[in-house]
Amino acid sequence: MQQRVVVVGGGYGGVAVASALQDDAEVTLVEPKDAFVHAVATLRAAVDPAWQDRVFFGYDTLLRRGRVVRDWARLVSPGVVHLSRSASLEADHVVLATGTGYPFPAKFLEDDTVVARARLERMREGLRQCERVMLIGAGPVGLELAGELTSAFPDLRVSIVEQEDDILPLGQYLPELRDAVRAQLAERRIDLVLGAPLGYLPPFDVGTYAPFTVETTEGEAVTAQMWFRCYGSRPMTGYLDTALADLRHYDGTLPVTEHLQVRGQDAVWAVGDITDVRESKRATAARDHAAVVVANIRDAIAGRAPSATYTAAPERIVLPLGPDGGASQVEQDGRRVILGPEETSRIKGADLFSGATAELFTGGTPHDRGE
The missing domain is CATH 3.50.50.60 (FAD/NAD(P)-binding domain)
Incomplete structure (x- = not known):
């Protein structure tokens, strides 16, 4: 046996x-869940419905032998x-x-794809009404979501609240990486509210259109119509x-x-x-x-x-800010090197590794299938 x-x-x-x-x-x-969730691309799917088919892959095509018990x-x-x-x-x-x-939208609580898709669509409809979105947390997820939001909605303003004094507060990152990311955030008119946590959270669920004003413990007010928790x-x-x-x-x-x-x-x-x-x-x-x-x-x-x-492999971070922006810290020839938007996009930003994931579940990429 x-x-x-x-x-x-x-x-x-x-x-x-x-x-x-x-x-x-x-x-x-x-x-x-009824489908594998390609979490690397969920923040792109949060703002671009065309990406949903590159995020959810049914388990029924995964195994030729064996079984999946839902x-x-x-x-x-x-x-x-x-x-x-x-x-x-x-x-x-x-x-x-x-x-x-x-937290949503980096990952989903919903086990049924149809429900997760419906929540994403409701969120995108709300985003189309927003003038400003607040993100709590200036780590990789918060920064990447800020990049996706401002790429998909160029007129949208974003405020990032971070209790520490700088972005990317955790991790062995070179100052040059933070400098490269901060410069791109400034170009996108993303506001950084650093050095103090919020005194209280908005009284609405994340990803829901509902105007609010909150304050940091230092008394700085932030007004927005939608918010996301990018930590935890x-x-x-x-x-x-x-x-x-x-x-x-x-x-x-x-x-x-x-x-x-x-x-x-x-x-x-x-x-x-x-x-x-x-x-x-x-x-x-x-x-x-x-x-x-x-x-x-x-x-x-x-x-x-x-x-x-x-x-464990040498530590690296590939941080896209939308399809065409971002910065990375990688190791080359035994030393840490900072890569800019073009290199970051080639590594991850444009495709978000969705082709390799599609191949695992379907035996070919979406492009191969004419999608």
């Missing part, structure tokens, strides 16, 4: 593991994934790949049984070995944002994690000890 692999979570790492192992094991992917993992223990009181999946290997939660990432690990949950760090991440086994477990693996690997949380990192776990599960199936290890 084939060994049974249950992958919990259908994000970048989870789909990569499930797809790669489908010929080696009996694979089951557990995921409550459900929540209610409780996960080593060797068994409970879907409800009466339904469970036994497993020789459990792969935890549930990622992080993040949290690992999704609340479904673990007591033995696994007790292993978590204070921030909810799981400790993993160099082989990406959950520490103290031989057949429970973790990939992506829920691991405690010291690196920025990126789709590319999740895919790299998946490759290590795939190799090690294949080793286990063959009766070998795990042979693949994971080493």
